Amino acid sequence: MEAFLVSTGIVALAEIGDKTQLLAFCLAAKFRRPLPIVAAIFVATIANHAFAAAVGAWITSLLGPDILRWVLGASFLAMAAWTLVPDKIDDDDMPLAKYGVFLTTLIAFFVAEMGDKTQVATVALAARYHSLVAVVCGTTFGMMLANVPAVYLGDRIAHRVSLKLVHGIAALVFAVLGVATLLGAGSSLGA
Numbered sequence: 001m002e003a004f005l006v007s008t009g010i011v012a013l014a015e016i017g018d019k020t021q022l023l024a025f026c027l028a029a030k031f032r033r034p035l036p037i038v039a040a041i042f043v044a045t046i047a048n049h050a051f052a053a054a055v056g057a058w059i060t061s062l063l064g065p066d067i068l069r070w071v072l073g074a075s076f077l078a079m080a081a082w083t084l085v086p087d088k089i090d091d092d093d094m095p096l097a098k099y100g101v102f103l104t105t106l107i108a109f110f111v112a113e114m115g116d117k118t119q120v121a122t123v124a125l126a127a128r129y130h131s132l133v134a135v136v137c138g139t140t141f142g143m144m145l146a147n148v149p150a151v152y153l154g155d156r157i158a159h160r161v162s163l164k165l166v167h168g169i170a171a172l173v174f175a176v177l178g179v180a181t182l183l184g185a186g187s188s189l190g191a
Contacts, residue, residue, distance in 0.1 A: 001134070002129070003125070003129035003131045003134035003135050003138060004131075004135075004137055004141075005138065006129070006138070006177070007125050007129075007134065007135045007137075007138025007139045007141075007142060008138040008139070008141045008145070009142065009173065010121055010125065010139075010142065010173055010174065010177070011118050011121060011122070011138070011139040011142030011143055011146075012141075012143075012145040012146050013142075013169055013173060014079075014117050014118050014121055014142075014174075015117075015118055015142065015143055015145075015146035015147065016146050018116065018117060018118065018146075019116060020109060020112050020113055020118070021146055021147055021150050023108060023109060023112050024037070024041060024109075024147045024150040024151050025150050025151075027101075027104075027105050027108070027151070028150065028151040028152075031101045031104075031105075033101045034151045034152050036100075036101040036102040036105065037101060037102075037105045037151050038144075038147075038148055038151050038152075039102060040101070040102045040103070040104075040105035040106040040109060041105060041109050041143070041144070041147050041148075041151070042140070042144060043106055044105070044106050044107075044109035044110040044113065045109070045113070045139075045140045045143045045144070046136065046140050047110060048110055048113045048114070048119060049118075049119065049122045049135075049136050049140055049143075050132075050136050052119045052120075052122035052123045052126065052139075053122055053123070053125075053126035053132045053135050053139075054126075054132070055123050055126070056122065056123040056124065056125065056126025056127040056128075056132075056135070057126055057127070057130075057132055059071075059123070059127050060126075060127045060130070068127065069181055069182065069184065071127075072124055072127055072128050072178075072181045073178045073179070073181040073182030074178070074182075075124045075178070076124060076174050076175070076177045076178030076181060077174070077175060077178035077179070077182075079117065079120065079124065079178075080171040080172070080174035080175040080178060081171070084168070084171050118139065118142075118143060121139070121174075122136070122139045125139065128177075128181065
């Protein structure tokens with residue numbers, strides 16, 4: 001349950017103001033069809049985060065517990081710093097509606113999530129917790145918590161949320177997780 005809750009919280013916070021959330025805003029404004037957009041975000045997130053979690057599990061199998069602890073601790077600290085850097089979406093990131101709302105959103109969201117903060121966080125979380133299902137379910141739920149309101153409420157909520165505060169909280173959570181990992185918290189998970 002800890003893997004699910006931590007994964008949900010970290011990704012939900014990290015996603016606020018993230019490039020993929022900005023993409024969700026743009027898709028909602030362009031297509032004005034929230035249901036297929038939300039469904040495509042869900043499918044794209046599951047596929048992307050399942051892949052990321054598999055990479056995290058694979059990394060765990062390659063590294064010994066001591067090296068893994070240092071790699072994960074440093075990764076979480078790097079994620080803390082990265083979370084403080086605001087994202088922007090370029091006009092090139094906004095897809096053309098060649099394939100319909102669902103497929104356009106699916107492709108755009110999957111591609112935009114590659115190498116994104118939340119995907120990298122999913123890799124680290126899967127390496128940290130030995131429960132791929134809980135991590136993928138948690139990170140997917142966190143993405144949906146951040147993106148469904150973006151699709152349905154759009155600009156009505158965008159200006160009411162302090163991105164600086166949310167990013168600061170997310171960075172703090174990543175930093176605490178990084179320091180705790182470096183200090184050996186959860187070291188029995190690797191045994």
